[in-house]
Amino acid sequence: MQTLQVGVLGGSGFTGLELLRRLRRHPRVRVVFATARQPDAVGTRQFPGPWRTPEEALSDSVDWVFSCLPHGESARWVAAWADRGARVIDLSGDFRFPTPELYTAWYGMPHPCPERLAEAVLVLPEWNAEAARDRRIIANPGCYPTAVWLAVLPVVRAGLIEARPIVVDAKSGVTGAGRTPTERTHFVGVQENFTVYSAGRRHRHVGEIEHYLEAWTGTPSHILFTAGLLPVRRGLMVTAYAALRSGATARTVWSCLAEAYAGRPFVRVRPLGEVPALHDVVGTNRCDVGVVEADETGWVVLVAALDNLLKGASGQAIQTMNLLMGWDETLGLPVEGGDG
Structure with missing residues (x-):
């Protein structure tokens, strides 16, 4: 059984921590690293790690990376990991628009890596997961x-x-x-x-x-x-x-x-x-x-x-990974429940 080696950029925020909790329970995933700018950030006390800075994490080898960094910061790290051969799901807004003009119109700033937009595709799993079959950069939709x-x-x-x-x-x-x-x-x-x-x-x-x-x-x-x-x-x-x-x-x-x-x-x-x-x-x-x-x-x-932290963010990203790996899309994710 294949075990994916994964890393999480920006793991100490609400979305990053939810993602780490779900990945840790995923039967076919091993979390290699999570990053935080401050080693004593509140979120780092809620997950055992190993915690790194984004720069330190570049020494690790992983198959997939999830970026929960803010828009404007995420793009360059997404590009760096794609260049290292990882598949990357970006949970920020940096790769949701196909052109730098649209990004600037709605985010009010120049795109950090406009030359990489053509490599990315936004995936709503129930709608167009197949569009990302051969892509290294995958944009996760907003909630x-x-x-x-x-x-x-x-x-x-x-x-x-x-x-x-x-x-x-x-x-x-x-x-x-x-x-x-x-x-x-x-x-x-x-x-x-x-x-x-x-x-x-x-x-x-x-x-x-x-x-x-x-x-x-x-x-x-x-x-x-x-x-x-x-x-x-x-x-x-x-x-x-x-x-x-x-x-x-x-x-x-x-x-x-x-x-x-x-x-x-x-x-x-x-x-x-x-x-x-x-x-x-x-x-x-x-x-x-x-x-x-x-x-x-x-x-x-x-x-x-x-749930804005699950289907609206972290859970949807894992669902997309599952589909692109050819696995059951529910693997590691809660279908039933409520009031979580």
Whole structure:
């Protein structure tokens, strides 16, 4: 039985630690290193390591590397490990866009390694894993785009809803904002509070959602997107509102989703009219999707919930690795559970 040697860059943050916990339980993986800039970082006390700086880790030999470094920093380390022959899954935003112009438009900075973008492909495992079969650099989607895409991609492709606009109300737990505290994410700013941020079209995930909706379905889209910060540790929920096309109903939308995800272990389409709750999916690598009837308005409501640290980040990266290795995609990942 093949055992993969893997390393994790940026292992001391919320996403990195979740990834390390899951990789440590994976039956066909051995964690060779995890990196942190500060050896006494809080996260390093939660995983035995071995811990290295990113520079020290270059002396190790691994098959796969997962980068949980911030955007802007991740790209050069991803490129360095790809040059050493490793396959790399980047959980930052550095390789999600195919052109440096798109990256700059949405991230407000020049791309660190524009010459490497052509080598990368973004993978949503339920949609296009085969596209990465021969790639060394694989971009992991953002948490909000994952939930939106899983809810709307099949029905946009089927021509059941209008994609201009799709209105998205999105809410996430505090771990989605990263480990470094800010005034907005400090306990006293979050507890017994709810805040909206990046309303309209200001959130960088809008560009990601729109670009791949068109690339994967051939249908241009406009996303009106508002994000909110929930006073919970983890979990993410999006509610998408879209106009039905002629002849479509909520039931045909539901049937389309049920057929698209039949047999896929990490997407569960709830019965028509039933919507998921965060506690249904937190602690799992699953996205639950619900469809709500509002046919008399000419619109349909789609609700998707997932764990932002698992299906929205670390779990999805492992799922992609499993598929590209030809393994069962559920290997080392929780399908059932909840409230994790």
